[in-house]
Amino acid sequence: MRSARSAWRFLDDRLRLEPVVAFLREKEVPRHRLTWAYFFGGLSLFFLAVQVTTGILLLLYYRPTPEAAYESVEFVMTRVEFGWLVRSVHAWSANLMVLSVVVHMSSVYLMRSYGRPRDLTWWTGMLLLAATLGFGFSGYLLPWNTLAFFATRVGTDMVGKVPLVGGSLLRVLRGGEDVSGATLTRFFGLHAAVLPLLAFVLLGLHLLLVQRHNVHVPPSLREEARRRPGIPFLPDFTLRELVVWLIGLALLAALAAFRPWELGARADPFASAPAGIQPEWYFLFVFQTLKLLPARILGVEGELLGLAAFGAAAVLWFLAPVLDRASRRGEPSRTATVVGLAVLLYAAAMTLYAALAGRRS
Amino acid sequence: MSPNAAAEAKPTRRAWLSWLLGTSLGAVALSILYPLVRYVLPPPSAESQTGRVLAGRRSELPPGSGKTFRFGAKPGIVVATPGGEIRAFSAVCTHLACTVQYRKDLQHIWCACHDGHYSLEGVPIAGPPPRPLERYDVAVKGDEIWVSRQQG
Numbered sequence: 001m002r003s004a005r006s007a008w009r010f011l012d013d014r015l016r017l018e019p020v021v022a023f024l025r026e027k028e029v030p031r032h033r034l035t036w037a038y039f040f041g042g043l044s045l046f047f048l049a050v051q052v053t054t055g056i057l058l059l060l061y062y063r064p065t066p067e068a069a070y071e072s073v074e075f076v077m078t079r080v081e082f083g084w085l086v087r088s089v090h091a092w093s094a095n096l097m098v099l100s101v102v103v104h105m106s107s108v109y110l111m112r113s114y115g116r117p118r119d120l121t122w123w124t125g126m127l128l129l130a131a132t133l134g135f136g137f138s139g140y141l142l143p144w145n146t147l148a149f150f151a152t153r154v155g156t157d158m159v160g161k162v163p164l165v166g167g168s169l170l171r172v173l174r175g176g177e178d179v180s181g182a183t184l185t186r187f188f189g190l191h192a193a194v195l196p197l198l199a200f201v202l203l204g205l206h207l208l209l210v211q212r213h214n215v216h217v218p219p220s221l222r223e224e225a226r227r228r229p230g231i232p233f234l235p236d237f238t239l240r241e242l243v244v245w246l247i248g249l250a251l252l253a254a255l256a257a258f259r260p261w262e263l264g265a266r267a268d269p270f271a272s273a274p275a276g277i278q279p280e281w282y283f284l285f286v287f288q289t290l291k292l293l294p295a296r297i298l299g300v301e302g303e304l305l306g307l308a309a310f311g312a313a314a315v316l317w318f319l320a321p322v323l324d325r326a327s328r329r330g331e332p333s334r335t336a337t338v339v340g341l342a343v344l345l346y347a348a349a350m351t352l353y354a355a356l357a358g359r360r361s
Numbered sequence: 362m363s364p365n366a367a368a369e370a371k372p373t374r375r376a377w378l379s380w381l382l383g384t385s386l387g388a389v390a391l392s393i394l395y396p397l398v399r400y401v402l403p404p405p406s407a408e409s410q411t412g413r414v415l416a417g418r419r420s421e422l423p424p425g426s427g428k429t430f431r432f433g434a435k436p437g438i439v440v441a442t443p444g445g446e447i448r449a450f451s452a453v454c455t456h457l458a459c460t461v462q463y464r465k466d467l468q469h470i471w472c473a474c475h476d477g478h479y480s481l482e483g484v485p486i487a488g489p490p491p492r493p494l495e496r497y498d499v500a501v502k503g504d505e506i507w508v509s510r511q512q513g
């Protein structure tokens with residue numbers, strides 16, 4: 001006890017921690033019937049921590065070349081003790097992290113918490129979402145299996161359709177004209193160096209901003225939040241978040257142990273794409289839309305229109321704090337809610353459609 | 362020089378200096394950025410303008426079958442039509458660049474990625490592919506099937 005106190009004094013003397021602790025002690029999280037939504041940001045953070053840990057462990061054996069990548073992952077899964085578990089946890093945690101991030105983003109949107117002064121928080125959050133998807137997309141290729149190979153071919157080909165700079169972007173991403181060993185090297189660098197650094201900086205900013213402005217209470221819940229006592233951030237809210245993390249861990253462990261992530265077949269760049277090929281679930285809504293669009297719409301190639309629409313939608317979504325003027329004044333807006341619900345429902349419906357169609361084939 | 366004139370000269374000198382500073386900072390940024398961008402763009406692959414390629418053998422292609430082969434850096438596909446004619450195409454789907462295959466049950470070329478269908482002429486007949494597959498010239502010499510880019 002005494003040594004703990006002197007250690008604390010040592011740190012406090014040098015880092016001036018007292019104000020930080022005082023701030024956290026005073027901080028309260030509003031209590032209302034949607035308080036549960038506040039836990040998803042923290043849950044995403046938990047899965048990210050799992051990703052960093054298991055990712056570093058995988059680095060001990062992984063080799064990023066087309067000759068060795070598949071075999072090195074196979075080696076981890078079959079020869080290294082608990083290697084199957086580490087890889088399975090990494091793959092499952094990635095998916096749960098995307099899910100958690102999507103729920104977090106959707107709840108923030110629907111509660112319209114992005115209004116000034118939280119617009120910067122929203123923008124760092126959207127960039128973190130993009131980084132998360134980038135992690136997913138780049139990591140998917142690393143085992144160099146057939147599914148990954150074609151997912152990368154198709155995904156990068158889409159980037160190539162961007163007007164003017166598309167061709168150069170495509171070559172930068174692939175490290176050449178085609179998906180090859182150069183692509184694998186680049187994706188590995190992106191996955192293990194560039195994105196982590198980027199995510200780290202963005203996350204620091206994001207968390208700082210969340211602490212600065214605390215969570216947002218939508219107008220319809222303000223009355224309730226005023227009536228009920230807030231949840232002290234320390235220790236009550238933190239302990240609850242910890243329980244949420246434990247639930248996340250339990251889910252992750254169960255999935256990783258009972259549904260080990262498969263490795264699939266080694267990629268052959270000159271073989272046909274196998275029947276039933278699909279991307280990861282979080283890209284299914286784009287996939288299904290591209291599948292349904294006809295070859296030509298009013299003389300323009302269907303996929304070009306589709307991709308342009310997705311690009312525009314992403315930009316508009318990003319700009320929500322600017323477009324939704326009422327959010328700055330903290331006023332309700334029917335339009336924002338209806339648009340948001342329509343977009344989210346569309347994505348959910350297309351995902352479900354693709355999943356069901358995939359199961360049938 | 363009167364003190365007045367000195368005061369007037371000062372701002373222009375300052376403006377000149379900050380212009381100098383600004384442009385040199387810009388030049389520094391540019392001299393770092395330009396090589397960086399050029400570095401990130403990969404050099405063009407020393408791809409030999411693939412002449413003729415042995416795509417397969419007649420004996421492995423009975424009528425109504427197909428196989429992919431390596432045509433330079435890209436996959437190609439040879440098919441034997443149900444009538445026994447040999448044709449070759451680029452196997453890169455014109456939609457989003459998956460590799461197509463011959464479907465025995467449908468007797469035409471099919472792309473698994475977004476369910477695109479091509480006739481045995483390489484022309485899209487259903488699904489999202491917007492353009493026909495690039496057609497290659499085929500020369501059968503005995504058992505060997507040689508494929509080359511179409512002339513002209």
Ligand code: FES
Nearest residue numbers: 454456457472477
């Ligand atoms: S890539 Fe062939 S149909 Fe989309």
